[in-house]
Amino acid sequence: MLLLRLKHRNGIEGDMGIFEKYLSVWIALAILAGIVIGNAAPGLVGAVAAAEFASVNLVVAVLIWAMVYPMMVGVDPGSLRDVARQPKGLLITLAVNWLVKPFTMAALAVLFFEHVFAPWIAPEDAAQYTAGLILLGAAPCTAMVFVWSQLTRGDANYTLLQVSVNDLIMVVAFAPIVALLLGVTDISVPWETLVLSVLLFIALPLLAGIVTRRRLGDDDAITAFQARVKPYSVIGLIATVVILFGLQGQVIVAQPFVIGLIAVPIIVQSYGIFALAYAAAFALKVPHRIAAPCALIGTSNFFELAVAVAISLFGLTSGAALATVVGVLVEVPVMLTLVAFANRTRRRFPA
Numbered sequence: 546m547l548l549l550r551l552k553h554r555n556g557i558e559g560d561m562g563i564f565e566k567y568l569s570v571w572i573a574l575a576i577l578a579g580i581v582i583g584n585a586a587p588g589l590v591g592a593v594a595a596a597e598f599a600s601v602n603l604v605v606a607v608l609i610w611a612m613v614y615p616m617m618v619g620v621d622p623g624s625l626r627d628v629a630r631q632p633k634g635l636l637i638t639l640a641v642n643w644l645v646k647p648f649t650m651a652a653l654a655v656l657f658f659e660h661v662f663a664p665w666i667a668p669e670d671a672a673q674y675t676a677g678l679i680l681l682g683a684a685p686c687t688a689m690v691f692v693w694s695q696l697t698r699g700d701a702n703y704t705l706l707q708v709s710v711n712d713l714i715m716v717v718a719f720a721p722i723v724a725l726l727l728g729v730t731d732i733s734v735p736w737e738t739l740v741l742s743v744l745l746f747i748a749l750p751l752l753a754g755i756v757t758r759r760r761l762g763d764d765d766a767i768t769a770f771q772a773r774v775k776p777y778s779v780i781g782l783i784a785t786v787v788i789l790f791g792l793q794g795q796v797i798v799a800q801p802f803v804i805g806l807i808a809v810p811i812i813v814q815s816y817g818i819f820a821l822a823y824a825a826a827f828a829l830k831v832p833h834r835i836a837a838p839c840a841l842i843g844t845s846n847f848f849e850l851a852v853a854v855a856i857s858l859f860g861l862t863s864g865a866a867l868a869t870v871v872g873v874l875v876e877v878p879v880m881l882t883l884v885a886f887a888n889r890t891r892r893r894f895p896a
Contacts, residue, residue, distance in 0.1 A: 571783060572786060572873070572877050575782075575783045575786035575787045575790070576786060576790045576873075576874060578787050578790075578791075579786060579787040579788065579789065579790025579791040579792075579793075579794060580790050580791070580794040580797055580798065581794070582787065582791040582794065583790065583791035583792060583793065583794020583795055583797075584794050584795055584798055587795070589791075590788075590791045590792055590794070593788055593791075593792070593861075594792060594861040594862065604788065605785065605788065605789075605852070605853060605856060605861075606745060606746075606853070608781040608784050608785045608788070609746055609781070609785065609850075609853050610746075610750060610781075611777045611778060611780065611781030612778050612781040612782055612785065613746060613750040614750045614753055614754060614774070614778075615771055615774045615775060615777070615778045617712070617750045617751045617753065617754025617755075618754040618757050618758060618761075618767060618770065618771055618774075619691075619705060619708075619754070619767070619771060620705070620708065620709045620712055620751065620754055620755070620758075621705065621709060621758065622709065622713075622755065630703075631703065631831070631832070631835055633826070633829045633831050633835075634703060634707070634826065634831050634835035634836065634838075634839040635703075635706065635707055635710060635839070637822055637825050637826055637829070637831070637839050637840075638707045638710075638711070638822070638839045638842050638843060639710065639711075639714070640825075641818060641821060641822045641825075641840075641843040642685040642711060642714075642842065642843050643685075643714060643718060643722070645818070645821065645843075646682050646683075646685065646814075646818055646843055647679070647682045647683040647722050647723075647726060648682075648726070649682070649814060649817065649818070650678055650679060650681065650682025650683075650810070650814050651675070651678070651679050651682060651726045651729070653678070653810040653813055653814055654674065654675040654678040654679060654682075654810055655675060656810075657806070657809060657810045658671035658672075658674050658675050658806075658810075659671055659675070662806050665802070665806065666803070666806065670803075670864050672864075673859065673863055673864025673865045673867075673868070674807055674864050674865070674867070674868045675868075676727055676855070676858070676859065676864075676865040676868070677807075677851070677855050677859075677863075677864065677865035677866065677867065677868025677869045677871075677872075678807075678810060678811065678868050678872075679723060679726045679727060680723060680850075680851040680854050680855050680865065680868075680869055681811070681846045681848065681851045681868070681869055681872045682726075682814065682846075683719055683722045683723045683726070683851075684715070684719065684846055684847035684848070684850045684851045684854075685711050685715070685842055685843060685845075685846065685847060686841070686842050686843075686844075686845030686846055686847055690704060690707075690708060690838060690841055690842045690845060691704060691705075691708075693837075693838065693841040693845060693880055693883075693884055694837070694838040694841070696884045696888075697833075697837035697838065697841070697884055697887045697888055697891075698833075698834060698837075698888075698891075699834050699835070699837050699838035700832075700834040700835055700838070703834070703835050703838070704838045704842075707838065707839060707842055708842070711842065712751055713751075715847075715850075716748050716751065719850070723854070741857070745853075746850050746853050746854075757770070785852075786873060789852060789866070789870045789873065790870060792861050792862060792866070793862070793866070793867050793870055796862075796867060803867075804871055804874070807867070807868050807871040808871055808874070808875050811871065811872055811875045811879075812875060812879060815844050815875070815876075815879045815880075815883075816844075816879070816883075818843050818844050819840050819841070819843070819844040819883050821843075822839060822840035822843050822844070823836065823837075823840040823887070826839060826840060826894070827893065827894060830894075830895050831894070831895070832894060832895045832896065833887075833891045833894035833895070833896075836894055837887040837891075840883075840887070841880065841883060841884070841887070844879075844880065844883060845876060845880055846872055846876060848869060848872050848873050848876060851869040851872065852866065852869040852870060852873070855868070855869045
């Protein structure tokens, strides 16, 4: 996860650095490094996997905090009052993220892994992959949407509003939705671990971000602080990807076919959700600077949370964790194609 540094100058304009511009390159290198380490140094990977407390991996938890906290500093609860300025975009975002996306992802997972791919996947593995995809579907994008918003020349203030509302809803809605859908798929849900993950990776970073905002005071100080902590977010993202692919490195090399199968429902879901949200924004005549980010928020995933919860619930080397990691692999190239499409269709929307 990576926060885009925002400049306040007649509104907020995105200022992309070299990491954002070459995001797919860094992710690809991190994935490659993780696979190499996972196969060349399994003892090191095992040591990372063993660093757990209360079913939460401590190394992953620290790295996710490094990614999530800078983003949470940018969440301004006071911006919620701005919803009256353009409520349609926010309504589309919330409807797609919480009333559609989790359930379509669960339906696609069941369709593919229990029916279409059943001849090639053992039932116990299929259940794990389904669980991982459910976690992805129930975790809408947070910080990365600032990158997609900037690439489509979106309204950064309104994007922040959408992210703020999403985060607040996620604190109370993520665990019940995941528990409901995992229950439907007959997978045992340890509520304590699930709730602990939501507290660790959403509620507490959000609270820390709000406290930090109040201590910093004005927007210039907040922007400067985010710029200072941005390298930690970048390091956290790269290190997390390396570790996750390291943990699954041997599986990826041994079962590339399985990776391809897991990617199929994720890709179908991504393009389908984008089409639904983007079409709704077009029908409701939402300006493109709001329409593009609102469609991209639902399409992208808060994969850090999904990965963390998958690890907490099912283990670092589980099929569920692998499915969420494949989400990381698929997301960047898919999102870049959707950004390109949104930019090509800009003129079809109101100015």
